[in-house]
Amino acid sequence: MTLHSLAGRLLGIAALALPGILLAAQPDPLDANAAVPAQDYRSPLKDYRAQADEPLQDWRAANDLVGRIGGWRTYSMEGWEQPAEQGAEPAEGGGHGHH
Known part of the structure; x- marks a missing residue:
């Protein structure tokens, strides 16, 4: 028997024995007294901070501020403005000339 075939047989025996070992290590799910590891749960809301309201200000001062900024227009x-810098013009043909 060569070393290669011996290693193959040992590997095969280990592969057959492994599922039994893994199943034996798990507690019975029907046993209420079975020891199970503690769950590590962290609520996604643990670090939640409620939004704080800004203090009220005089409505006339608020209207004046909006007027200085440029008004409701x-x-x-704001959503319709184009970026200040435009990139380079696209290549002629849009890259479809290779078909």
């Missing part, structure tokens, strides 16, 4: 255009 400034707020409504």
